[in-house]
Amino acid sequence: MALLEVARLEKHYPLHAGLGGSLFGSRKLVHAVNGVSFAVEEGQSLGLAGESGCGKTTTAKLILKLLHPTGGMIRFAGRDIAGLQGPDLLAYRRQAQFVFQNPYEALNPRFTIFRAMLEPLIIHRLGDSVTARIELIAEALQQVHLDPPEAFFMKYPHHLSGGQLQRVVIARALLVQPKLLVADEPVSMLDVSVRAGVLNLMRDLTRGRGLTTLYISHDLALISYMCTTTAVMYLGTICEIGPTAEVIGRPKHPYTQALVAAVPDPDPAHKVAAVEISDSVPTPLHIPPGCPFADRCPKVMEVCRRVRPVLQQVEGVQVACHLYGEVTSANA
């Protein structure tokens, strides 16, 4: 059974269109997440890729119950998380942990590292005694290669570098033995030379514990390194999802193809293919009735502007694109 199941998830934000808009009741909606469905098996790692504004961070926040969905359902270990309250919600929070994008803001500047690490133990009532808690914290810091851990106990966040801080954030998330770890752009604030260390650490720690992970990133290279499954989001919907090697190695959706082709390569001998799609950034305010990508798509057909494509199985991946419509109808 899938550990995490998301079905037809929606999140709409009302747009405050000034005084006139609110007086005359013309409420516009931003469709941040517009019908997202996927499932993550236990121990799997899913990467959510897409440009800024495609709804990937909103999806993560909905899963962590930091936001309430407008529609759809999220199931964790078979249980709908919508109605969770009190002790059940607390238990869920322990099982689903978050690694934030900006480690400089994820730790209270007035707390020592020890105090910051102690907080989740207090909240979730873990560790029977002070010594047990000290041991747990020391062990967690050691696992993220902050060695010797005691040397970091009394340090404040401003004493540490970005890479060290992100290690603390990871250690803190893993301290409560979660089942699901959601990481939103975990290394984008870090320097290139320390990124690899943090990525390796997250990969080793999560694989070693059989942890289920969800990585949110705009960086396809990072996702291909970290994730077994990749989902590409566009304007609040998933346009392609499947095994990473397939999605990135043989992209099917024209948007995924453009994304992959647009990634610059450090090898100057590698000539980057021209990406023939417009750079006008779409707005989640007016989502067209048909395919959300139709306006930028180089292979747009008449049907794309009328009918919204749904995800369908094409050669081992799921693609929401009319180009592959005939394949499935022939198979069906």
Next chain:
Amino acid sequence: MGLLDLDGLAVEYQTLHGAVRAVRGVSLSLPAGRALGLVGESGCGKTTLARALIGVLPRNARITGGSYRFDGVEMLALGRDGFNDYRWRRIAMVPQAAMDSLDPVQRVGDQMAETMVLRGGMTRSAALSRAEEIFRLVGLEPGRLRLYPHELSGGMKQRAVIALALALRPQLVIADEPVTALDVIVQHQVLRMLRDLRATLGVSLLLITHDISVVAHLCDDVAVMYAGRIVEWGPVGEVFARPRHPYTMGLRNAFPSLREHQEHLVPIEGYPPDLHNPPQGCAFAPRCPFAIQRCWDDDPALTVADGMAAACHRASEAAALRVEVAQAFERMVKDEAPAPAAPLEVE
């Protein structure tokens, strides 16, 4: 002699905790019409260097030594007014976070015209028609000159800022992270536009970025900066294929690539040195798996061999070091042992 020649340029910041030597003797040369990419991590001094070149250092910073020649003229000897003759007319800049560098309460066209009138001594009508011309060049409809910055998308703002830099037909454009804040597809298109512009205008470009892929896409030469110094400098293809400095070698294995399948990334252990108190020897020695005693004792100078320059005592052995570089950096991670000679034992 190049269009831009730097020799031992040094910049210091005065802080409460003493001087920070952000740029510690940078020597570089950029021939006219070429594009040089300056890559390095945050804090390596690349932005400070860029700001020194256009004369907009913050108040607590000052140039403490070296020479900066532009088109044969020693710029450091020019006074404030003398420098103003160059700024924007001959050396223009696309600043970091260019998207936030437009005035939100002025129409884009007015901002462009203002710059051209004040800096270029043009009439307003001449400036406006030049603005239309340059907008077409960067792929924007001239009609958008009437818009306010918030009415433009990120990619359009970036194009507008590039247009502003090109307005007075400068010889050199310094672009500081021109595509970092953009999404990958927009980034791709802005990079392509920059490449086309370089071909049509023949403008020289100094591109500052942390992303080596962007340099590979756009530049002829690359200079790698570490802790306020240039550690390697040469043609992009050469530096990429045959890096001679261990830092450049290490970077290649340190971030994921989409096209090369990597089972395992190898980080560069440790952190850059504190520039309050720069080390006596090579600044990279504490993180370098190949450091020898000499590296701790004296700082290697940038030495040219076969058209490539590297600041490394072991540059002549680079070919052999490249073979084992991944394993060597990996060992540093695993052992977490200090490099062969600990800095305290030196003296």
